[in-house]
Amino acid sequence: MISVQEALKLVESSASVSSSENTDLENSLGKVLREKIHADRDYPPFHRATMDGFALKSEGFSEDRVYSYTRELHAGESFQLESGEEAIRIMTGAPVPEGFDLVIKIEDSEDLGISNGKKQVRFRTEKSGSFSNIAIQGEDLKRNQEILKEGTLISASVLSLLSSLGKYSVQTSKLPRVRVISTGNEIVGPGETPKPWQIRDSNSYSIRSLLQKYGIVPISVTRAGDDPTILEKAVQEGLDSDLLILSGGVSMGNLDLVPKILETSGVKEIFHKVRIKPGKPIWFGKKKEQAVFGLPGNPFSVQVCFRIFVEAYLRKFLGHSSEKPICLPFAGERKKKNKLTEFFPVSYETKGQTFLSEKKFNGSGDIRAGIFSDGLGVQFSETENLKEGDLLEFYPWT
Amino acid sequence: MISVQEALKLVESSASVSSSENTDLENSLGKVLREKIHADRDYPPFHRATMDGFALKSEGFSEDRVYSYTRELHAGESFQLESGEEAIRIMTGAPVPEGFDLVIKIEDSEDLGISNGKKQVRFRTEKSGSFSNIAIQGEDLKRNQEILKEGTLISASVLSLLSSLGKYSVQTSKLPRVRVISTGNEIVGPGETPKPWQIRDSNSYSIRSLLQKYGIVPISVTRAGDDPTILEKAVQEGLDSDLLILSGGVSMGNLDLVPKILETSGVKEIFHKVRIKPGKPIWFGKKKEQAVFGLPGNPFSVQVCFRIFVEAYLRKFLGHSSEKPICLPFAGERKKKNKLTEFFPVSYETKGQTFLSEKKFNGSGDIRAGIFSDGLGVQFSETENLKEGDLLEFYPWT
Incomplete structure (x- = not known):
């Protein structure tokens, strides 16, 4: 059995980058x-006023000087200075006319009324240098x-x-063409009423939702039960895709039904079983450029395996970078129950700083697992019991 | 001018919860x-085997005892025990038949061959109590x-x-019916080539994208320039919606064009101007049940004001809870440049624990602002300069 890190490396190195459109x-x-x-x-494409105020020449500026002006310039307009024009009123976003290199904001101006048909103004400002309050063409x-x-x-x-x-x-x-198959004779679909020992299909619903984060709508979603003939037919149809995701049929009790049929269908196993909980029986393989995940049938295993492995595959396939690790402190305590790397639902809990707090549920079959959580925390196989404040690797759902 | 906290309270208390469908x-x-x-x-709906192995009765169990069995039970099947049946082979997910209350996993069994046409098996196990390896009906x-x-x-x-x-x-x-209007004579649309002093419309694109997080597709997106007659017509049409979002025309240099037209159109101002940077001139009002945001025209202001104020409104409108605060330590230093509450783009940086690191850009008109960031950090008006490790309130984009 391989580690989660080894499995992730194999998944990522198996992905060939999608074509573009x-x-x-x-x-x-x-x-x-x-x-x-x-x-x-250039951006800004012109010398842009960043304040409402007055545009003028910084050379010869003095707080004693009285400026006269007649025109105003708004964003989206442009004009050339006329000979002898000392200042103009200018609005944020307007282009500073050639010949001026200073904008003084309106709050720093003193209105001195009108003289000879021209408005008079004086300035008290700390910002009178060249290109003050101007975003210079091409500076961004x-x-x-x-x-x-x-x-x-x-x-x-x-x-x-x-x-x-x-x-x-x-x-x-280009988004991958994805097909989804859920297996298991105990699984019934929306049209059916489950018998007391049967359960409803939830995995096709969660895989479809998890794909939606990437804008992917699967081209088919099939329930195939455990009949080898029906399942084999579904798998062969499913291989007409970039990515086939199965749930169920990969653990010992299922007699490795899915791995056997995948092998018969020409899919080469890359790994089967990873030292993780939940999701240990996960199967991954390829047939030429097509990738196939066989996820364990447990609803929470599907969510974990999708978040960790299928998403790692999708990021590579889509030509995006690998995920950046996020590590936040843990709130509470958690015993290490086995030698596997454990993924468990956590939610943000802010007490001063934000911690991750475990959202407990009742064992791997609990259909409530994952609800109200913000993501998954990881307790690696080699770590001891977790205590308050220990750093936890975190995979947010979104 | 009000604080960001006061503005948020006004936004949230103004939202009436949407109807349902x-x-x-x-x-x-x-x-x-x-x-x-x-x-x-009940969930589980039946006593479910959580391991592949054997089902039997815990009463009378002994490691010396040899059990015989003939039948096996898979998930999705059910049968009743026959008289004298001591054990059955059972698979994970199958219902434990009435009369049995113990599952011993396959790894703890020893195959003793066949005797009298029945398979013989013995167990070495630490788990032989009642309901071991069984998820009890209704326990979740x-x-x-x-x-x-x-x-x-x-x-x-x-x-x-x-x-x-x-x-x-x-x-x-029900999702809100949203209309979007961008104002500004300097703004040109996709069909046009901007003159040197014009810029292209980006705000309708970013508002449309930001709405997509909530599954909302705006019913109209309009460019209205700054002509009061055209704008007034656009606003009156825009008021046929649950939420109208305008960008531009709310600052002093625009002569409060948008607030005036909104007032004329019967929209009552709830606030205008908040002590934040960027986004200070933000306008918010209501006309009966319709909410109207006038966002400042700067591209980054639009993104910040949407994330902080419009999203707070949408959460309330949709009947969801307010956002949970997230606080992470800051990496680096940041001077407090003014008395406003500042929002700035940050990205995750993991060094042991995950910190937030500032994604710098070149002033409020820089069209690159926000790219490569994971969300917004907040430096509140009353805080001092930020230094390494100081806790920062964080608004992730997703």
């Missing part, structure tokens, strides 16, 4: 950018400067930036 | 549950027990639970 900016949130992005012009970004790399996840901030740059369509990673 | 479970991820959920039967949940409250956010784990309970459609909060 053109995507409208509106539909790109949460996708992975697959092109470098450069500035299309120079034209053609690289600003985003391939592999960037398109967040709302990144999307806002792309729209500023006029990139209304971008190359992003 | 029936939603198919498949479409309920991320929505807010609006009914109590009870267990439809009793029939009719309440398990989820109104206001629960439907996560993947909650959705998995609901499917286990056979709740294939649930009452959830």
Whole structure:
């Protein structure tokens, strides 16, 4: 049996990066950018007033000097200075006209009324240097400067930036075509009433929800029971995909039903069983470029194995970076019950600093496991009992 | 000018909770549950074997005793014991037949071959008590027990639970009908080439993306410039919604264009200006049940004001709880530059424990602000300079 770290390495090294496709900016949130992005012009594109006030020349400025002005300039407008024009009224976001290099904010001005048809003003200010209260053209970004790399996840901030740059369509990673199969004769679907010894299918629902974080809608979701002939047919159809995710049928009591059928169908095992709890019987393999996960059938095992292994695969497949580790202190105590690496639901608990507190549940079959949690904490196989304040590796759900 | 805390209280107390509607479970991820959920039967629904092994009677068990068995029971099957049947082979997930109360795992059994057509087995085990390796019917949940409250956010784990309970459609909060208007004569849309002193509209893109976290697709997104007549028409149309979000036109330099038009249109101001940076000129008001946010036009101000104020409104509107505070230590130093509460982009940085590190950018007009950040850190108006290890309130983007 391999460790979780070894399994993660195998999963990540098995993923080949997806091809890319053109995507409208509106539909790109949460996708992975697959092109470098450069500035299309300088940013700011012009010397921009950052305050409402007056634009003038810093040279010869004095607090004693009385300036006269007639015109005002708003954002979205532009004009050239006229000969002899000493100052203009200027609004935030407007371009400072060529010839001026100083903006003094309105609060620092003193209105002196009108003389000869021109408004008169004087200033008391600490900021009278060249380019005070002006964002200089190109000071944020120079034209053609690289600003985003391939592999960037398109967040709302990144999307806002792309729209500023006029990139209304971008190359992003193609999402994988995913198929989902749940196995188990004890599992019944929505149309059926479970007999006392049967349970309802929840794994197809949770896998579908967990995929939604990546914007992936599975192309099929099938319940196949444990009949080898039906299951084999479902697997063969399931292999027409980039990623096939099965639940159930991978543990000893199931006589390794799923691994055997996958092998028959030409999927090569990369690993079977990892030293984790829950999820120990997890199976992973590939057939050419297709990846196949056989997740243990327990609802909470599915959620854990998806979060840890399937997500690691998806990030690599989509050309995104590996996940950054997050470590927060633990609130409470937790005994080490076995030699496996344990994943358990935790939620934020803020007492001064934010701790992670265990959301207890009643054993691996408890259908409530995971609810009200913010993510998973990890107690590694080699660690001792956890006590208050011990650092815990944390996998948030979102 | 009010504080951020006062503004948040006003925003939250102004929100009336949305009505509810029936939603198919498949479409309920991320929505807010609006009914109590009870267990439809006991969970586990039967005494369930939690190990692969043998089921027998704990009474009279001895490690010396040889048991004979003929039958095996898989998950999804059920049978009654026959008279004289001493043990059965049982698989994880199968119902323990009435009359037996102990499961011994396969690893603790010793195969003794066949005698009189019956398989013979003996056990060496530390676990031979009543209900060992059995999840007892109803031990997780009793029939009719309440398990989820109104206001629960439907996560993947909650959705998995609901499917286990056979709740294939649930009452959830109706999403608000949202309209978005960006103002500003300097703003040009996708079809246009910006003149040197113009910039492209990014705020409609970021507001649209930020709404997507709540599954909300705005019913309209309009660019209205600064012409009072056009803007007034857009606002009047925009008021046919639950929530109207404007960007730009709320600061002094814009001559309070948006507040004036909102007032004319019958929207009552609840506050204008909050002691925050960025976002100081934010405007908030209501017309009957409709809420209106006037966000400052700066791209990063829009992102901050949405995350802090609009999200607080949406959570209340959707019947969800207020956000739980998260506080993590700060990596680095940060000077307090003014008397406002400052929000700035931060990202996780793990050195032993996870710290928040500031993602610097070049002033409030920098279109790169926010990219590569995991959320916003807060330096409250009353705090001093931040130093390494100081606790920082944190608003993650996701």
